[in-house]
Amino acid sequence: MKNRQEPLYLIDPRSLWARHRLALFGGLIALCLSIATTGTLMNLTYFAHASDELTRNAFFIAGGIACAVFGVAQSLVLHGYPRWVWLQVGVFIIYLLLVVPTILYSPDHLLFTLALLSPLIGLLCLNSKRQRQMRREMLEIRHKRNGVIATLKQQGRWKWW
Secondary structure (H helix, E strand, C coil): CCCCCCCCCCCCHHHHHHHCHHHHHHHHHHHHHHHHHHHHHHHHHCCCCHHHHHHHHHHHHHHHHHHHHHHHHHHHHHHHHHHHHHHHHHHHHHHHHHHHHHHHHHHHHHHHHHHHHHHHHHHHHHHHHHHHHHHHHHHHHHHHHHHHHHHHEEEEEEEEC
């Protein structure tokens, strides 16, 4: 018989990824759309008379920070910490609050509508039944993982940390 290695995971992640693909990537797509539409809208309203270098730098810095914060929160949610979803909600709320006051500048209606709807769609994705189910499953996996680690530590077979 061949030597068989034990799997490195408790539950096969491929089935989880396949089942929760839209819940995982719907928020990311909505974030990208929010960054693009809000950046364009702010460039046409708030930064209309600013230099191109200032607007470009502000767009890339704000977009980079939003992506980093959202990515960290998403990875922690995937590791079984469901309360970190509130950081993702905060990113979408900030983009929503940046868009709403631009109505005073009478922006293009289509751009304003897209910039207003994209954070709302992101919030809808985060509040979907599938996303909540995914967060519950990830929490259960974390509890199982912590139970296995505790058992291995008691047996003296835990080799990490």
